[in-house]
Amino acid sequence: MMIKHLLSIDQLSTDQIDLVLKTADSFGEVGTRTIKKVPALRGRTVCNLFFEPSTRTRLSFELAAKRLSADVITFTADSKTSVSKGESFKDTALTLQAMGLDAIVVRHTSGGAAKRLSQWVDASVLNAGDGSNEHPTQALLDLYTIKQRFGRIDGLHIGIVGDVFHSRVARSNIKAMTKMGAHVTVIGPPTLLPVTVGSWGVDVSTDLDAMLPKLDIVYLLRIQKERQVDQFFPSLREYSMFWGLDNRRVGLMKPEALIMHPGPINRGVEIAGDLPEMERFIVADQVTNGIAVRASLMFLMLGGSQELPPSEKS
Amino acid sequence: MAEILFTGGRLIDPLSGTDTTADVRVSGGRVVEVGSGITATGAETIDISGAVICPGFIDLHVHLREPGREDEETVATGSAAAARGGFTAVGAMPNTDPVCDNAAVADKVAAAARRAGLCEVIPAGSLTKGLEGRYITPIGEMVTCSAGVRMFTDDGKGVQDSRILRRAMEYIKGFDAICAEHCDDAALSEGGQMHEGYYSDLLGLKGMPAAAEDIALARDLVLARLTGVRYHALHVSTQGSVELIRQAKAQGVRVTAEVTPHHLILTDAELQSFDPVNKVNPPLRSSSDMEACRVGLADGTLDAIATDHAPHSREEKESEFELAPPGMIGLETALALMISEIVDPGILTLAELVRRLTSVPAGILRLAGQGAVAEGSPANLTVFDPSAEWVVDPATFVSKSRNTPFKGRKVKGKVLHTVFGGSLVVRNGDIVPEYEAALSVGTSFGAAQ
Numbered sequence: 095m096m097i098k099h100l101l102s103i104d105q106l107s108t109d110q111i112d113l114v115l116k117t118a119d120s121f122g123e124v125g126t127r128t129i130k131k132v133p134a135l136r137g138r139t140v141c142n143l144f145f146e147p148s149t150r151t152r153l154s155f156e157l158a159a160k161r162l163s164a165d166v167i168t169f170t171a172d173s174k175t176s177v178s179k180g181e182s183f184k185d186t187a188l189t190l191q192a193m194g195l196d197a198i199v200v201r202h203t204s205g206g207a208a209k210r211l212s213q214w215v216d217a218s219v220l221n222a223g224d225g226s227n228e229h230p231t232q233a234l235l236d237l238y239t240i241k242q243r244f245g246r247i248d249g250l251h252i253g254i255v256g257d258v259f260h261s262r263v264a265r266s267n268i269k270a271m272t273k274m275g276a277h278v279t280v281i282g283p284p285t286l287l288p289v290t291v292g293s294w295g296v297d298v299s300t301d302l303d304a305m306l307p308k309l310d311i312v313y314l315l316r317i318q319k320e321r322q323v324d325q326f327f328p329s330l331r332e333y334s335m336f337w338g339l340d341n342r343r344v345g346l347m348k349p350e351a352l353i354m355h356p357g358p359i360n361r362g363v364e365i366a367g368d369l370p371e372m373e374r375f376i377v378a379d380q381v382t383n384g385i386a387v388r389a390s391l392m393f394l395m396l397g398g399s400q401e402l403p404p405s406e407k408s
Numbered sequence: 409m410a411e412i413l414f415t416g417g418r419l420i421d422p423l424s425g426t427d428t429t430a431d432v433r434v435s436g437g438r439v440v441e442v443g444s445g446i447t448a449t450g451a452e453t454i455d456i457s458g459a460v461i462c463p464g465f466i467d468l469h470v471h472l473r474e475p476g477r478e479d480e481e482t483v484a485t486g487s488a489a490a491a492r493g494g495f496t497a498v499g500a501m502p503n504t505d506p507v508c509d510n511a512a513v514a515d516k517v518a519a520a521a522r523r524a525g526l527c528e529v530i531p532a533g534s535l536t537k538g539l540e541g542r543y544i545t546p547i548g549e550m551v552t553c554s555a556g557v558r559m560f561t562d563d564g565k566g567v568q569d570s571r572i573l574r575r576a577m578e579y580i581k582g583f584d585a586i587c588a589e590h591c592d593d594a595a596l597s598e599g600g601q602m603h604e605g606y607y608s609d610l611l612g613l614k615g616m617p618a619a620a621e622d623i624a625l626a627r628d629l630v631l632a633r634l635t636g637v638r639y640h641a642l643h644v645s646t647q648g649s650v651e652l653i654r655q656a657k658a659q660g661v662r663v664t665a666e667v668t669p670h671h672l673i674l675t676d677a678e679l680q681s682f683d684p685v686n687k688v689n690p691p692l693r694s695s696s697d698m699e700a701c702r703v704g705l706a707d708g709t710l711d712a713i714a715t716d717h718a719p720h721s722r723e724e725k726e727s728e729f730e731l732a733p734p735g736m737i738g739l740e741t742a743l744a745l746m747i748s749e750i751v752d753p754g755i756l757t758l759a760e761l762v763r764r765l766t767s768v769p770a771g772i773l774r775l776a777g778q779g780a781v782a783e784g785s786p787a788n789l790t791v792f793d794p795s796a797e798w799v800v801d802p803a804t805f806v807s808k809s810r811n812t813p814f815k816g817r818k819v820k821g822k823v824l825h826t827v828f829g830g831s832l833v834v835r836n837g838d839i840v841p842e843y844e845a846a847l848s849v850g851t852s853f854g855a856a857q
Contacts, residue, residue, distance in 0.1 A: 184726035204728035205601075205613050206682025225730065226612030265612055288609035 096394040099212040099219040103230045103269040111274060115238050118383070118390035124161055125386060134393050135162035138196040142168040143211075144222070145202040150357055150381065151222050151232075155199045158388035164196070164396075183207070187214040196396055200224070218395050220388075226260050232356055233266035235387040237274060239380050240311060243352060248275030253305050254296075255337060256315035256364055257286045257326075263356045264315055268294055281305050282315075282337055285326040302337050306346040313354045314339060314364045330363050340366035344374075352376055411435040412832060413448045414825075416457035417791060421781040422763035423463075432461055434787040437830030442783055452832075456791050459824055462762045463779050464496025464527075464788035466769035468666055469563070469642060469714035470739065472498075472529065474520060475513065476505025481719040481808045483520035483529060484846040486739070489717070489807035490527045491833045491843075493739040494823040496788035497528040497770075497778045498717075502539070503564040509534040509545040511553035518555035524846045526833050528788075530773060532559040532588070535576045541567050544576050551583045558773055561588035563642055564689075566624045568594055570631065577635040586772070588640040589628050591649065592690070596620035601730055603676040603691040611679060613729070616691050622648035629656045632663060640772060641665040643716050645690040647700035654709040664772050666714035667701050669738060669745045674698075674813060684725050684732030685813045688718070691734075705764070706755050712769040713761075715742050719809030737812050740805050745814065747794055747821030758794055789827040796822035806839055806847065 096113070097105050106114075124132055140159040142152055152168065159166045169190075187210075190198060195217040200208050205225030212219040223229040240247055252271055258264040258280045271278050272295045279297040280287055292298050299305050306312065317333060327333045334340075339353065347353075353375045361367045369375075412434045419430040419442065433441040433448055441448075472486035481489075483500070490498045500517055502508035508517065514531040521529030533550040537543045539562045550557035560580055566589055567573040573589075580587045597616035602608050604615020625641060629652060632639035641653060644665050656663050670688060675695045678686040686692060693701075704710040718735025725732050743765070751758050770779025777786035800817045802810040826834035833840055839847070 182723035182726040183728050183731075185723070202728065204730040205611055206729045209682050210728070226614075228612075259609075260612075262612060265610075289604075290606045290609045293606065294610075 096397070098395065100230055100391060100395065101208045101212060101219065101221045102228050103233055103266050103273065108273060111234065111237065111270070114234055114387065114390050114394060115241060117394055118238050118386040121161065121389040121393070122383065122386035124389070125382070130161055131163055132161065133163045135159070135164035135396055138164045138396060139194070140164045140166050140197045140199065140392065141190060141195045142166065143190065143198050143200045144168070144170045145172070145207070146223070148201050148223070151201060154381070154384040155222060155388050157385045158392060161385065161389050162392060164392070183210065184214055187211050191215045191217070197392060220391065220395070223262050226262050226265070228266045229262040230266045231384070231388055231391065232263050233270035234391070235380060235384040236267055236354060237270055238383045238387050239354065239376060242379065242383065243376065244310070247271065249277070250310040251277045251279070251308055252311040252313055253279050253281050253309040254313045254315065255281045255302060257317055257321060258282060258291060258315065259286045259288050260318070260321070261315050267313065268296055272296065279305055279309070283327050283333070286321070303343065303346060306343055307348065309351055310348065311352050311354060312339065312347065316356065316358065317360055317363045319360070334363055334366070338364055338366060340369060344369070354380060357381070410831070411448060411451035412827065413446060413451040413453045414456050414461050414791060415446070415453060416455055417459050417461035419781060420460055420462040420759050420762045422759065422767040423780040424782065427759050432781065432789065434789070434827060434830055437787060439781055439783055439785050439787045442781065454825065456824070459791050459793045460758070460762070461781070461789060461791045463766040463770070463781050464790045464826065464828065465494045465743070465765040466497045466773070466775065466778055467495050467715050467717070467739065467742070468499045468712055468769050468772060470498045470500055470717040471503065471719065471735070472500045472517070473719055474504065475516065479808070480721050483517055484524035484526070485806060485808045486717070486719070487521055487524045487526035487529060488839050488843070488847055489737070489739040489805065491826045491828060492806050492823065492837070492839060493741070494743050494790035494792055494826055495527055495739060496790070496826065496828045497530065497775055499559055499773065500529050500531045501563045502532050502534040502561065507534050507538050508532070509537050511546065511549045511555070514550050514555035514557050515553055524843070525828070526839070526843055526846070527828055528778065530775070531555050531557055532561055532563070533557040535560045535562045535567055535587070536572065539564065541565070541569055541572060544572065544579060547579055547585065548583055551585055557585070559586045559588050559640065561590065561642065563588070563590045565594060566590050566592040570627060573628070574631050574635060577631055577637040577639070581635055581637040586638045586640050587632070588642050589624070590642050591621045591624035591628060593620040593623045596623065600691070601687065602679045603693045605676060605694050607676045607679055611682070613679065618646040618648055618693065618697065621646050621690055622652065625649050625652050629661055629663060633659070633661045636662065639663045643668050643671065643690055643714065644701065644704070644710055645671045645693050645697060647697045650700045650704035650709055654704065657709065664711045665709065666712045667705055667710040668714060668716045669742050670736060670813070671701050672698065672705065673745060673749045678813060682729050684727070684729050685736065685811055687729065687732055687734045688736050689734035702750070702755050705750070711764070712772060713742065713746060713764050714769070715739055719807055720811045722810065725811050735811065737805070737807050737809050740807060741800055741812060741814050741819070743792060743823060744798070744819035744821040748819045752820065787827050787830040790823060791825040792821060792823045794821050796820065798822055
């Protein structure tokens with residue numbers, strides 16, 4: 095029923111996505127208990143393999159595995175490390191293989207790294223972000239968060255704003271959101287929208303102000319400051335002027351529309367520094383839900399006991 | 409040097425326009441007799457009925473990795489791969505370590521080829537010292553050294569500075585050599601991992617736009633017209649390039665061009681596997697680019713077929729996609745791929761394919777003693793079965809490297825025998841045992857050293 099590796103949103107059917115989200119409900123409940131732990135993956139070993147700096151994703155996976163009582167080990171390295179040591183990526187994979195791991199959560203600067211790894215190891219591989227390719231668990235936790243708020247995904251109009259070109263979050267989310275029936279519009283400077291993005295089943299706009307009144311969700315992407323050095327836009331100031339979310343633009347949004355962001359936020363660029371905390375800005379929900387969704391995935395993929403953890407309330 | 413008599417084969421000799429059943433007798437390093445009903449006592453007689461006998465193939469573009477990366481290929485193993493692929497002459501690109509930017513390195517490569525004795529190796533010299541794009545190499549010395557360099561290129565990258573390239577072209581013209589370019593506007597393709605287009609957008613891999621090749625080629629053609637140099641476009645891969653070359657030829661610019669089997673057969677859709685075996689430079693392009701290259705090959709805009717044989721070590725190709733070097737090997741699969749994918753669908757006739765692999769590249773390099781089967785000419789011959797089917801298995805290659813994207817592919821057309829300088833170097837598809845010793849020369853260590 096469930097896939098062995100999670101490398102791309104492409105692998106998941108809508109039924110499988112529904113199952114992941116439904117199962118995440120149970121783990122969300124576990125997160126509210128005093129003792130936030132179930133024995134589902136006791137005795138199993140999960141390795142966090144991070145070839146790119148990451149704090150939130152790594153901690154989220156670590157907490158998710160620990161809530162399932164798995165043993166967690168973490169390996170962080172610069173993406174060039176294994177190569178500069180003279181060890182190929184495959185050699186690294188075979189070393190991990192020899193350690194008898196059950197799951198490997200991999201984050202890498204190079205696109206396709208998770209897919210390649212999955213070809214060399216017996217463990218389940220979970221893609222925690224590979225280059226600009228995909229970040230499927232982010233997309234799943236975003237779907238969960240949207241569903242939690244709206245009760246549905248189907249029919250919602252979601253604007254993904256910013257650097258779609260370099261964003262694995264955008265690639266996974268566009269696949270996931272359109273698959274679940276949402277209407278997606280990508281919005282940003284033309285240099286940061288892939289030339290062929292129109293063939294992805296999305297609408298394309300460069301005019302955020304015109305789009306804001308139509309959107310149910312404004313999904314902001316992180317703008318990396320080096321993009322300006324590479325001349326994708328003239329200056330951060332000009333970026334913010336046209337595509338940054340400030341109080342005036344929040345005023346253009348539908349009253350019930352939500353603001354999401356995968357983090358970390360670049361205050362003063364994609365979001366104005368003086369934008370106050372507000373109920374519709376649900377980044378904290380995304381973070382909280384990330385743990386439940388990742389736990390759900392590991393539970394389903396590693397197939398602990400096929401029984402869902404019993405609720406404390408029952 | 410033994411006497412050999414090939415009987416009953418279909419002789420295709422493009423230069424003389426021959427395409428008929430004929431016997432070919434080789435003696436003393438030369439073709440001594442061509443005709444029917446030839447008998448020779450004391451000669452080794454090989455019945456090649458059903459097979460084609462033709463001039464040995466010539467590959468204008470290979471990387472033999474010696475000196476510098478003998479773990480990936482040596483002149484000897486590369487020569488063996490060439491021989492097994494039916495090639496009797498190859499042009500070795502200068503991006504070795506040290507770079508072939510002087511006569512000493514060129515002579516060393518040519519001497520290693522003579523020792524191996526499996527095929528003729530004509531080193532190409534670099535246009536600029538150390539491939540740095542700044543200072544012109546001693547072109548005259550390389551042309552006149554014993555290696556006889558006749559093509560100059562910074563292959564692997566293009567010369568970015570138009571002034572330097574213009575000077576190099578003018579200077580090369582004085583020695584009647586060829587200026588060849590890997591057409592690439594480096595600023596546009598910088599950091600690129602694959603062709604820029606639908607699939608690079610989809611996969612999030614940084615793209616190299618076709619425009620980077622087109623712009624560099626357009627500039628080069630303008631300078632070729634200005635200087636009058638003989639100009640050769642390496643591994644043409646875009647629709648725009650094909651159109652530019654077609655136009656330049658119509659205007660009388662002295663330009664020739666080559667295309668690789670992989671750019672004629674594969675597209676950027678292959679990159680979805682994220683397997684670096686498909687990473688190559690120029691990158692596998694879109695299907696419309698591939699189609700334009702096929703049309704360009706068919707109408708003669710693209711003259712020759714060259715493999716860009718680029719060996720890489722297993723560990724380098726088993727690294728992350730972005731860290732893996734570009735390149736794929738091609739010598740041992742070229743003929744079969746071209747028959748299966750280009751002759752069978754009717755893009756070229758078999759005789760025309762032979763021409764593009766023999767007399768055409770021989771004419772570009774002005775190689776004496778290659779590219780023709782004529783009485784009295786040096787015996788550099790290939791015999792192949794155009795209908796033999798086989799499955800590509802890199803484990804059987806004599807190349808030191810295995811980086812081919814065609815592993816497991818069913819193909820048609822097999823080299824049976826290769827004669828180099830009058831000697832059988834490949835018999836029934838395998839290197840003749842007396843040449844095998846040369847293959848173990850070299851080292852198994854490379855990048856880490």
